[in-house]
Amino acid sequence: MADVPTDNSLNTTKNKAAALHCCPLVLLMASALKSISNPNRTMRIKTVYLATILSSALFSFAHADDKAALMSAGKTAYNSCMACHGADGKGLNLGGGNMMAPAIAGSTYVNGDPSVLALVILKGIQKEGTDYLGMMAPMEAAIPDDEKLASVMTFVRNSFGNTAGVVTKEDATKYRAQWQAEKAAITRAKLKELSK
Numbered sequence: 002m003a004d005v006p007t008d009n010s011l012n013t014t015k016n017k018a019a020a021l022h023c024c025p026l027v028l029l030m031a032s033a034l035k036s037i038s039n040p041n042r043t044m045r046i047k048t049v050y051l052a053t054i055l056s057s058a059l060f061s062f063a064h065a066d067d068k069a070a071l072m073s074a075g076k077t078a079y080n081s082c083m084a085c086h087g088a089d090g091k092g093l094n095l096g097g098g099n100m101m102a103p104a105i106a107g108s109t110y111v112n113g114d115p116s117v118l119a120l121v122i123l124k125g126i127q128k129e130g131t132d133y134l135g136m137m138a139p140m141e142a143a144i145p146d147d148e149k150l151a152s153v154m155t156f157v158r159n160s161f162g163n164t165a166g167v168v169t170k171e172d173a174t175k176y177r178a179q180w181q182a183e184k185a186a187i188t189r190a191k192l193k194e195l196s197k
């Protein structure tokens with residue numbers, strides 16, 4: 002009978018394939034380790050070079066993971082913005098020129114200085130004779146944790162055609178502390194001034 006591979010032998014093949022994939026990395030690390038003990042200057046330069054490549058590769062993997070996690074949590078958190086800003090980020094249009102809120106897509110405040118975006122979200126905007134049916138209320142009580150603040154900020158800054166940077170949990174903590182003393186909702190005039 003033909004030699005049908007059992008589950009076990011299939012697994013071994015898979016393991017071999019996995020081991021082969023790791024091979025270049027292992028060789029690279031081994032040569033880096035070897036050259037650390039080598040007093041030769043060129044070798045030491047090579048080591049630093051290799052170490053830089055390795056750590057930046059690992060860092061960018063970790064960074065991509067962070068962004069993906071923030072984006073997926075942010076998508077859920079955006080549910081609390083959607084009723085006014087719309088599922089497409091263009092501002093919910095009730096027809097007949099009746100808009101709930103302005104667009105998130107292409108907004109200066111979403112794509113600009115992230116600390117100003119945090120201020121808008123946490124403290125809201127004073128209603129001063131706009132035609133929007135909705136109101137940008139302070140959301141600090143609705144978003145009490147910095148992970149959630151970071152994720153919703155990252156989501157709006159990287160959705161609907163926006164391509165601004167990631168906001169980490171650490172950034173969010175910093176912004177919350179920065180604006181803690183601010184009691185009232187922010188005026189449009191102050192927002193403009195902060196975004197200069």
Ligand code: HEC
Nearest residue numbers: 081082085101102103108109110126128131133135136137
């Ligand atoms: C109840 C409706 C409502 C909800 C919910 C809401 N907003 Fe708003 N938002 C508004 C309105 C209305 C304005 C315009 C305020 C004004 O100019 O008076 C606004 C303005 C903004 C602006 C400024 C946009 C610009 O370019 O002028 C940003 C940024 C923003 N909102 C982000 C958010 C985010 C993020 C959330 C969810 C965490 C959210 N909003 C939830 C109604 C809402």
